[in-house]
Amino acid sequence: MNRGRAFLTILVATMATVVTYYLNHDLGYGAVIANGFVGVLAGLALPGDLAGAAYTASFVGMSATTVIPSFTLSILAGIVAGIVIVATAPVYAGLGGKGGTTAATSVLITRGIIRTLGL
Numbered sequence: 001m002n003r004g005r006a007f008l009t010i011l012v013a014t015m016a017t018v019v020t021y022y023l024n025h026d027l028g029y030g031a032v033i034a035n036g037f038v039g040v041l042a043g044l045a046l047p048g049d050l051a052g053a054a055y056t057a058s059f060v061g062m063s064a065t066t067v068i069p070s071f072t073l074s075i076l077a078g079i080v081a082g083i084v085i086v087a088t089a090p091v092y093a094g095l096g097g098k099g100g101t102t103a104a105t106s107v108l109i110t111r112g113i114i115r116t117l118g119l
Contacts, residue, residue, distance in 0.1 A: 001089055010082030012050050013057035016042060017078030020061025021071060031062035052099070057081040059103035060110075067107060073114060080113070081106035 001009070016038050023034035035058045042054035060081045061074060068077050084106045088098075113119075 001086060006086045009050065009053045009086050010079060012042075012046065012054050013082030013085055014075060014078030016054035016057040017061040017081055018071070018074050020058040021063070021068065021074035021077075022061075024061060025065060026071065035059065035062050053082070053085050056085060056099040056102050057106075059100060060106050063107055067111065069114075069119075073110070073119060076113065077106065077110040080110045084109070 020031075020034045020038045023029045023037060024031050029037070038058040038061070039055045042051045042058075045051075046054060057078055060068075060077050063074075063077070068074050081103065084102055088102055091098075
């Protein structure tokens with residue numbers, strides 16, 4: 001993946017995480033509806049690889065406020081998700097469960113950062 005595409009993937013992942021988090025917590029639609037909305041919108045508006053990245057990252061935005069406690073930290077989580085998506089792009093390509101595993105890994109890394117920095 002070239003640098004421009006990697007940056008775009010991280011940007012899309014961040015946006016998807018933040019929008020899902022906002023719909024889920026700030027507007028009160030809940031995790032499933034927020035994820036579904038972002039997933040459908042990404043699927044209609046973005047090319048396949050970016051739509052997949054957005055959908056994967058929207059799983060991160062489904063996190064409870066006890067896991068990702070603020071909108072600001074959802075931005076960090078989105079950036080982490082984008083980096084993990086870029087870093088793992090060639091790994092297990094086409095196998096089921098990669099999106100959820102990638103999202104879970106991203107949330108765990110974000111939680112580690114939050115705890116380490118005392119945020």
